[in-house]
Each structure stands twice: as C-alpha cells, then as structure tokens.
Amino acid sequence: MREITYAEAVREGLSQRMREDSDVFVLGEDIGVYGGAFGVTRGMIEEFGPERIRNTPISEAAITGAAVGAALTGMKPVLELQFSDFITIAMDQLVNQAAKVRYMYGGKGHVPMVVRTPSGSGTGAAAQHSQSLEAWVAHIPGLKVVQPSTAYDAKGLLKAAMEDPNPVIFYEHKVLYKSKSDVPEEEYTIPLGKADVKKEGTDVTIIATAIMVHKALEAAEELEKRGISVEVVDPRTLVPLDEETIIASVSKTGRVIIVHEAVKRGGFGGEIAGVIAESEAFDYLDAPIRRLGALPIPVPYNPVLEKAMIPQVEDIIKAVEETMRGA
Amino acid sequence: MREITYAEAVREGLSQRMREDSDVFVLGEDIGVYGGAFGVTRGMIEEFGPERIRNTPISEAAITGAAVGAALTGMKPVLELQFSDFITIAMDQLVNQAAKVRYMYGGKGHVPMVVRTPSGSGTGAAAQHSQSLEAWVAHIPGLKVVQPSTAYDAKGLLKAAMEDPNPVIFYEHKVLYKSKSDVPEEEYTIPLGKADVKKEGTDVTIIATAIMVHKALEAAEELEKRGISVEVVDPRTLVPLDEETIIASVSKTGRVIIVHEAVKRGGFGGEIAGVIAESEAFDYLDAPIRRLGALPIPVPYNPVLEKAMIPQVEDIIKAVEETMRGA
Amino acid sequence: MTDWAGRQSDEVVKDWLRQMHLIRFFDEKVDEFFAKGMIHGTTHLCVGQEASAVGACAPLKDDDMITSTHRGHGHCIAKGAEPDRMMAELFGRVTGYCKGKGGSMHIADVDKGNLGANGIVGGGIPLAVGAALTSQMKKQGKVAVCFFGDGATNEGSFHESLNLASIWKLPVVFVCENNQYGMSGPVKDMVNIEDIADRGASYGIPGRVVDGNNLLEMADVMEEAVMQARSGSGPVLIEAKTYRWKGHSKSDAKKYRTREEEKDWRTNKDPIKRFEEWLLEEGRITKEEAETIRQSALDEINRAVEFAENSEEPSMDTILEDVYA
Amino acid sequence: MTDWAGRQSDEVVKDWLRQMHLIRFFDEKVDEFFAKGMIHGTTHLCVGQEASAVGACAPLKDDDMITSTHRGHGHCIAKGAEPDRMMAELFGRVTGYCKGKGGSMHIADVDKGNLGANGIVGGGIPLAVGAALTSQMKKQGKVAVCFFGDGATNEGSFHESLNLASIWKLPVVFVCENNQYGMSGPVKDMVNIEDIADRGASYGIPGRVVDGNNLLEMADVMEEAVMQARSGSGPVLIEAKTYRWKGHSKSDAKKYRTREEEKDWRTNKDPIKRFEEWLLEEGRITKEEAETIRQSALDEINRAVEFAENSEEPSMDTILEDVYA
Ligand SMILES: Cc1ncc(C[n+]2csc(CCOP(=O)(O)OP(=O)(O)O)c2C)c(N)n1
Ligand SMILES: Cc1ncc(C[n+]2csc(CCOP(=O)(O)OP(=O)(O)O)c2C)c(N)n1
Numbered sequence A, B: 001m002r003e004i005t006y007a008e009a010v011r012e013g014l015s016q017r018m019r020e021d022s023d024v025f026v027l028g029e030d031i032g033v034y035g036g037a038f039g040v041t042r043g044m045i046e047e048f049g050p051e052r053i054r055n056t057p058i059s060e061a062a063i064t065g066a067a068v069g070a071a072l073t074g075m076k077p078v079l080e081l082q083f084s085d086f087i088t089i090a091m092d093q094l095v096n097q098a099a100k101v102r103y104m105y106g107g108k109g110h111v112p113m114v115v116r117t118p119s120g121s122g123t124g125a126a127a128q129h130s131q132s133l134e135a136w137v138a139h140i141p142g143l144k145v146v147q148p149s150t151a152y153d154a155k156g157l158l159k160a161a162m163e164d165p166n167p168v169i170f171y172e173h174k175v176l177y178k179s180k181s182d183v184p185e186e187e188y189t190i191p192l193g194k195a196d197v198k199k200e201g202t203d204v205t206i207i208a209t210a211i212m213v214h215k216a217l218e219a220a221e222e223l224e225k226r227g228i229s230v231e232v233v234d235p236r237t238l239v240p241l242d243e244e245t246i247i248a249s250v251s252k253t254g255r256v257i258i259v260h261e262a263v264k265r266g267g268f269g270g271e272i273a274g275v276i277a278e279s280e281a282f283d284y285l286d287a288p289i290r291r292l293g294a295l296p297i298p299v300p301y302n303p304v305l306e307k308a309m310i311p312q313v314e315d316i317i318k319a320v321e322e323t324m325r326g327a
Numbered sequence C, D: 001m002t003d004w005a006g007r008q009s010d011e012v013v014k015d016w017l018r019q020m021h022l023i024r025f026f027d028e029k030v031d032e033f034f035a036k037g038m039i040h041g042t043t044h045l046c047v048g049q050e051a052s053a054v055g056a057c058a059p060l061k062d063d064d065m066i067t068s069t070h071r072g073h074g075h076c077i078a079k080g081a082e083p084d085r086m087m088a089e090l091f092g093r094v095t096g097y098c099k100g101k102g103g104s105m106h107i108a109d110v111d112k113g114n115l116g117a118n119g120i121v122g123g124g125i126p127l128a129v130g131a132a133l134t135s136q137m138k139k140q141g142k143v144a145v146c147f148f149g150d151g152a153t154n155e156g157s158f159h160e161s162l163n164l165a166s167i168w169k170l171p172v173v174f175v176c177e178n179n180q181y182g183m184s185g186p187v188k189d190m191v192n193i194e195d196i197a198d199r200g201a202s203y204g205i206p207g208r209v210v211d212g213n214n215l216l217e218m219a220d221v222m223e224e225a226v227m228q229a230r231s232g233s234g235p236v237l238i239e240a241k242t243y244r245w246k247g248h249s250k251s252d253a254k255k256y257r258t259r260e261e262e263k264d265w266r267t268n269k270d271p272i273k274r275f276e277e278w279l280l281e282e283g284r285i286t287k288e289e290a291e292t293i294r295q296s297a298l299d300e301i302n303r304a305v306e307f308a309e310n311s312e313e314p315s316m317d318t319i320l321e322d323v324y325a
C-alpha cells in the first residue's frame, strides 16, 4: 500500500468528502493560499475555490459560532482552529452552543461540524502554542472527541467525524503531521468509539493516546527484549470511549499504565483510571493503576525542558518495570 | 457562635480584606447597586464606592484580562464572574495569560487575583447557567482551585485565596449561598491545600465536593443507622489537592466513593480516583473505587430531570451499600 | 424612510396588534406565575418591547431565520411560535417547544426558522452569521435576523460577528434592542457613545437608529434592511431604542433606575397604545375590533396556560435522549 | 501635529537611530539562525517596522508600561531591553529574560514596564487595560502602551478592551501596527473599512492614522496621545501603517503577496533610511557618525549572540520552578 503522511491523509480525507458532498466546506485562519499553519489544506483552495476553503479573520469565537450556525441550518463545516490552544477563545461557542443546542431544544436541530485542531508540544512553540487540552472537551456532553495517532487512523476517523451528525473535536498532533503510514487511496471509515489494539501482549496494558501511542510502541519493543509482553491500546476517540476494549485488555493483563501528553493532573487519564477502577477489571488488577502525563507546568520553551515535561520512552519503560514488580 | 449564610460569609470576608488592604478591589457585572446576580456584594458599593466595587460592561474576556493586568502591576483584584458558565469566554485570559505569565517570564511577575464565580445546578437556570466546570481549571498548571462547601470554609478559604500571590478560581455554589453555619466575626484563614474531614468514620470514605458534601453527610447519617460508619472528606481545594488526607482516609477504610456534581465523564473525580489508584491506598482497597457524578447530558430545565441528573442522597446511600457488599 | 408598514393590508396590520397583545399577555402571565412560585428557574420579560420584536419580524418570510436572546418571548411569538407550546416549555412540560428540557431561555423552533433563544449574552450573534452563511452558500435567499441587547454589544462576539458578516456580505440584519440597561448597567455608563448603531461603521455596516417603540418605524427600517441583506449587499445594524417595563429577571429591586423614568416610558411610550392609536386614527380598525383583538389575545394566552398546566411532565426515560443526533 | 520629535536633542534622536539599527540587526541575525536551524521553535520578525516600535516608545518614561505581541522584538528593544538577554532567551539559555522558559514570543521585563510579548493574537490587549487601571487607581501617572497588529483588531478582545478603557478613561494608548497582513490574510479582505483607526469611534476613542515608517510622525502622534492618556482624558487609538519585510514566521512562501509590493516597501519606505536621511539633511548627524552608530549597533548584536552562545542551558532542577509565586 501507498505510504503518505498524516497531514496528507487529513488533506486527502477532507478533499474526498468535499468532492462528494457540496455541503462540506472548510473555514479557518490562513487555510487558503497559505495552506494553513501546518500546510494541511495546501492546494485545496486551488481545487475548491475560496467559497469552500474560506480564509477567515482572526476571530475564533465568531468563526466557531458561524460554523455552529451553518451546521444547524444545513451545512457541514470543518473548522480549522490554527492551534488547539486557541480553543480557549472558542469555548463558549463549542460548549454552550454547539454541544448543547440539540438537548436544549428538545432534540430539534443538530450540529454536524468538525473542529480540526493541532495540539501538543515538541515544536518549541512554548506555553501558549503547545498544550493538550482534550480533557476539557471530553468533559462536555454533546461533543465527541477524536485523537488519531497514525495517518491511517486520521483519514478513517476524519471521514467518520465528517459524517457524524454531531460536533466532533478532532485533535491532530503537530509532531505527527510528518509521520507516515500505509493509507488506502479509496475512502474508508473508522467508527468513532472503537479503540485499536496497536500491539497485542499479555503482561501489561499500556493505554496511550496520540503521540504517546508511538512512544508506547517503542517502549513495548524494548520491553519485549527484556521479556515483558506489552499490549498497547489506542482509544482513538475519547468520546465515545471504548470502555469494553480497555477493560478487556486490563482484565487480561492485570496491569495497566495510562499515558498521555496532557498534564497529568486533571487529564483524561484520570477518567480512564476511574473507568478501570470501577469496572470488573478491578478484580484482576495485580498492581496499582499507573498514569503518566506531563508535569504540572506550562510548556517551557527550552527544548530540553520541553522534552522533559512529557513522558518519554524511558519513562514508560520504567513505569512498566515498576508495575511488573507490583510496585 | 454567630450563624450567617455562605453569601454573607463571602461578603464579610471580602469586606474585611478590603478594609485592610487598599490594593484589593472587586470588579464584575452588576456588582454595584444591584449587588451581584446572587446578592453577594450587596451593600458593598455603599461602603467602598464605585472605584473599588467596579461595575463592568458585559465583556468577560476584557474584565478577566484587565484583572490579570492589574494584578501583574500591583493590585489585588477580585473578579466576580456572574455565572461560572461564562468562564468559557474568559478561558484565554485565565489559562493562556493568568496561569502562565509567571512561568513564561521565568519567574518574574505574579498574578494575585481571585475569580469568584457561582456554579452548579438546582435553580432551574438550565444548560447554560448551571454547569460545574471546575475540572477544566484544575487541569491547568498555574491556577489554584477552591470549592468551599460551608459558610465557615468560604470565609476562611476566601481570605487565603485573596492573600495568595497566584490566580485562584473560587467556586461558590449557588444553592449553598443561603446555607448557614457558625462563622467567627474576626478574620481567619483556612490554608489552600488542606482537606477537611467533615465526619469521621471507619468503614468507607466518601470524598465529596461543594454541595455534595452536604448530601454525603446526610447519606452518612442514614447509613450510620444501618450500621455503616462513613468518613466524609471534603478536599475544599482541588489545586492544591490534599492527597495525604485522602490517601490516609482510604487506607484506613479500604473503601471509597467519590462524589461531585460535575458530569462524571472527565470530571475531577477521575483525578482523585487516579491518585488513589496509584497510591499506597491501593493495597488497602477492599472494593472498586466508585465515582458518582452527573449524567452525560446538558443540565435540563425541568426540575425533576434537573435533580435526577446529579447524585442525590439515595444514590450515595446505594453506592455505599454496594461498595460495602464489595460489588 | 419608506412607508412599507403603512401600506400593508388591514389584515396584516391588525395581526401585528394581535401579536403585540399576545406578547404582553404572555409575559404578564409569566410574571404572575413567577411571583407565585409556579414556575421554576428565572425569566426575562419583554413587556414594553413588543414593537421591536413584532416590527423586526414583520417583513420576514416564513423561512427567514432569527436568533434570539434570554429576553426572547417576544421574538418567538413574532416569528410565529405557538404560545401554548411556549408556555408549556416554561412549565417544563413535555409538550413544550423543548420538551421541558430548555425552558424560557432556550425556546427554539428550528423548522420555523427560529434558531433559538440564548442564555449567553452575545452567544447567538455568531450563530446568526452562520445561518446567513448557509443561505448565501446554498443560494436560498433567506435572511437571518439577529437580536441582542445593548449590553451584548460590549461582548467580543458582537464585534467578531459583525466583522465576519460584513467582509463576507452575508444576508444578516443585526437588531440591537437598546432598552437602556443590561441587567443593571446603564448603557450610558457602559458605552461611551450616543448611538450603538454607530458601531456599524467599524465594519462598513450601515447603522440605523429607530424608535423601537414605534412599530411602524421599526417595520419600515427593517423592511429596507432585510431587502438590502437579501439582495446581497451585506448586513445592516439597527438600533431600536426601547425600554423594559419590568425588572431584569425575577427579584430585581431596580435600584439602578428611577420610578419616574419607568413611569414616563409606560405612560408616554407604550408601543401597543401608540400603534392602536394609529390604527384608530387611520381608520384601519374600530374601537370594537381593537377590543376584540385584545380579548382574543388574552383568551389565547389563557388557553396556553391551560394547555401548559394540563400537559405531562417529561418522563424520566427521556433524560438521556437528545444529547447526540 | 506638534514637532515634538524634531525638538529632541541630538543625543535623543541619534539614540532612536541606534535603536532602529539594533532592532534590524537583531532580527536579521535571528532570521539567519532560524534558517540555519540554530534556534528552536518559531519567530516573527519585525524588520521594516522599526520606526513604529521606536517612535511609539520615544515619548515614554521609564516606568510607563507596554504590552507587546508575537512580533515583539522591536517593542522590547525600544522599551530598553538588553539585546544580549533577549538573544539568550531565543537560544533558550538561563541568562535569557525568561531563563529560557519563554522564548521569542514571551519576552518580558516586568520591572522595566515591559509586561510581555504575547503569543495569543489580541491576548495582551486586556492586560494593558488592567495595567492602566492600576496606574489610575494608584494615581501613578503611568501610561500603558498596547501594541497589536491589524489582524488582532478582529478579535473580540480588541473590542472589549477598547470599550472598557474608554468608559473608565484609562491611561492607555492602543497602537495598531497595520502591516497589511495577518499571517497571510490581507487586511483589505479581513476588514471592510479603509482605516482601522476609525474603529476608535465605536468607543468614543479618538483614532489617528500615522505613517508608521516615519519615525518622526510616529513619535509626534504618540507624544500627543501619551499626554492625553496621562492627563486623564482617556485612551487613544493609533494606526501605524507599515509593512513586514520578511515572511510571517519561518517557512512562509509569501504566496499571498507580490514580490513587487515587497520591493516597493523595501526600497521606497525603509524607515531607517528615511530617518537617517532626515538626520543628515537637518545636519543633526554626519555621515561618519551615522556609520559609527550603525556599526556599534551591529557590534552590540554580535556581542549579544556571543553572550547567548556562551550562556548555560537551564538546569533540569528548575523545570518545576516559577509556576506559582
Ligand atoms: C456571557 C454572559 N454574561 C453575562 C450574562 C448575565 N446576563 C444575562 S442578561 C444580562 C444583561 C444583558 O443586557 P442586554 O444585552 O442589554 O439585554 P437585556 O437584558 O437588556 O435585554 C446579563 C449580564 C449572561 N447571561 N451571559
Ligand atoms: C488567538 C490567536 N489566533 C491565531 C494565532 C496565530 N497567529 C499568530 S500571528 C497571526 C497573525 C497576526 O496578525 P496581526 O495581528 O496583523 O499581526 P502581525 O503578525 O501582522 O504582526 C496569527 C493568525 C494566534 N497566535 N492567536
């Protein structure tokens, strides 16, 4: 199969849907000739024109709200929020409007929109351009939340997100944009709410999201050499969360480590830990549930500190080994 | 001792600090002659004048940012955000500015501000005026988060918050405003980061926040009659979180139920569950960690549905009994 | 100004009177029920502001759209909602517009182009812009009318939305109902210019000041604005000067304004009285007809109350429904 | 317009020239280091915009305050920051203004009144309003100068902040550096009026358009504005028309504008060349002096680079420090 990058997979998925469905359009800052801050929409304005690839002013609240209003009246907007940190400015429109209108209106109206937004650290962009804030939106009933970790998943999940009649927040990890995987040219859907066991194993489960999936797989490879068989589960979507796959894996291995890039305190790892701790998997646990996440600090600029802030392969290996010792 | 309401305790605490420290001032929407949406600042403009009790336009981003700027330059603003749901509009200023400037600037500058804001359901105010979103800010390094459950705690914690050199988000529960407790007239401080064991017990620990503290105490009373000894721990502040007290209690009782009003999915209960699950208390657990929180829906208007959305005394009793049966 | 409103048929102008009565009776009833504790939550009454709601919706077609505010009962009725289902919603009943899940601040009727009231000040403004974008992209010829208060014009969402609507020439008419106060903040303390309509100039949007208590003037100015928007020339900002007779919401001591000021508006600028007088003067209606219209509106509201009271509470089984489509 | 700038001493005007050179050499160096991959992250260069930064800060006292933007190196230098500690910050070194924790977008020098650059477009505007509020409440007589770009004026924070500053008559001067583009969005597509300065009218704030590449004009208009703000008459909005010579940040193909347009600004409107010519024409400086100033600025930047390169990386022990005070 053909290898393409994560950014290309997103672009291809978007373009294919846009060719099929004239209600789908993209709006966002600098997504036109500039191609978006990360080049994801590069070339699209040339194919689809400025009506459907809409360059917006820098006004995250209005463009998010306009997407909500457009979705509510029959369009299927895909909004690019240039950095996921800027969701701070769009929270009212996402949380108080997009997420709630259907319920508030007693089931009338729906909001088929996708918010694509790059998140994560690793590019030296410092505290205001490197956050992982997915836990916020995952807390809000009415929103769905997706975090693809590979180019393949990105394309299939994006199709599902664009076809979903609800508002979906679609987190793209900046550092993954250039990562490649085998991606079919034709369209395919990966349903929201279906975790992927990225690697099977028997001794310990690592539940990892976004870029941490790759770090977990690297750790697993090293641990395999040390005789520890690791299962790596990628939830892929936080909402809906595939609790079944998670619980089944943990019940099988009896040990679990949850890893995300977001700050550990208050991160979605707590939710996953909570789900496991109150499930039947609890009885199978041979060691405490471990969570790895970022340190409780804003993302530092210096590259050494920036890296040290978030879990690395060695941290995962260490955590697994400690867990295997039952500590 | 004198009994006063939670709202009066907040007002008294504010007023006492304002008499002592001319750098403290209050700003917010309708806090002047109107006295604030919940009457908390009633009478204060008469004592302190419109310079220090500043009625603002309806512009949550600017007034929050102005508070940050004022704090950074030597004032000690106390901002009233009329409903905590409107924090959605102020998130950028709180999260990207207030929380981060000190770190981003390498330790220069600090932001001694308090954001007081009413949260919670129970008043029929529906989906956009009833949320409990404290998990968001608790996820953000640089912010502190307080949730007083009694008039006594409110006054003492507010003093600590106002004296803290950092941005503190101070959640006041609407339904508690009229609740009374013994409150000394003189000033006193309850340090941030110190949980309160609201009731001692030996069989099971309930960790409850804000209004759930009262429901937990009610449940405990009933359970006591049924022969179950319940310990009720009120963290009082989510950040810093008094992990020690929580872990000690759970290690003692071996069973734990976490209760908050916020939506369960992604709520701060997950963090607390995670902290317990990876602590030494894990080895003492005789039953899965249970979490109770709101259903995954926007807050409904109808009072019966509104009540059914969040944990009630009976739900807590039921959860405790199930936990006691080890289920 | 055109004389569009004056040229409408007797049937139409009488219906405007009926609508204004409906709105007033509806909100007076609601006021009473709140005072008696018969309704849960809170509410924001638009008594005194009937003409701006009815006048703004007068030139709209059925499939034109509106977004409304916390003070939205008037907009709702003017856009054709049924008072019985509205009242049922306030009673939290399953027959209400939102099946009892939304309440006063969230009444919507998406199919009829009412995209909803909004509890967030300024929150509905970007939605209207998005609705207008749909109309433009799908070439539907629909206009979106976006209501908000004077206080809302200090929110960032107002600014961002007007800018966006202007550069994209969207078919949206922004209607600021300047009732002189936010919850308590007087517009003269919160805005340092005389007319909010002048804020349109920041976006190249024409701004018009209207006597919002004069239905005819309101309707005329709206008709022109709706035409401009529909024709593709872009948005218009209209400022309707008006006044709310009641407090902001329940339990408002109204310390921020004087009783004299209130009295002046009530006695000298009552929009219903003014319109009725015009109808009589112009011979468009007789005294008896006027009384019949008033009475039938009152009857309709009384029936709405009965309908609401006799409706069922939502069943607990439905609590988890309607979150996701 | 006054001739405040022209009346300043030789020492002062020469220092302005020196500052402009410092800014340009600083950013040219940074550009080079980024191209070579020697600096991490991203950066936004203000080459071509030196006059608006230096002119805006010219009338400020030491304890006046500024808030800056992602494109902030010029403001920083103009407000008196040391290039060596700035460069060290870009290198992520512990000797940098933020100990390497902030980088290009977050340089601040709170003690010197530089309340910080800001990575959030429009994010610093409310902060400046708050700083001005402190000055007013404490009767400090300080003014806050708030920099932002043309793109930022479409953010809600711009609107809310100007409104607040106006109704409270705060001592703040809003300086919009209109360099014709956001990241790529041309101001003419994103704003439907000719002059952003006209947006002041929405708040009763006087708006002034300035040739931002003319240091003297910039300084004069600023001086008046700062006086007005300091005297308690409230804020002023200044729009400095200018141009950034470089791309928005690293790796910008600049497809959204033409090479001809760039060339025109570079050759005909270079703010440094224009100011130098004025100095020479007026006999305020000799050719040799001009060359010495240029050379010494270059030397200073080279020393700054050396300082940065020779500075230590922050120690890992400090990673958890500086979150809470
Ligand atoms: C974002 C937000 N801020 C504050 C409030 C609380 N609030 C509700 S209505 C209101 C006053 C609104 O004033 P205006 O826009 O003039 O409308 P009016 O009530 O006068 O019709 C306020 C402050 C809110 N609902 N949403
Ligand atoms: C809230 C927010 N939205 C978007 C961005 C991404 N961004 C950074 S700079 C920029 C352009 C800003 O344009 P302008 O205000 O004109 O300043 P200039 O870069 O031209 O100096 C954009 C879109 C951001 N940093 N913050």
Ligand SMILES: [Mg+2]
Binding pocket: C149, C150, C151, C177, C178, C179, C180, C181, C182, C183
């Ligand atoms: Mg008003």
Ligand SMILES: [Mg+2]
Binding pocket: D149, D150, D151, D177, D178, D179, D180, D181, D182, D183
């Ligand atoms: Mg610009």
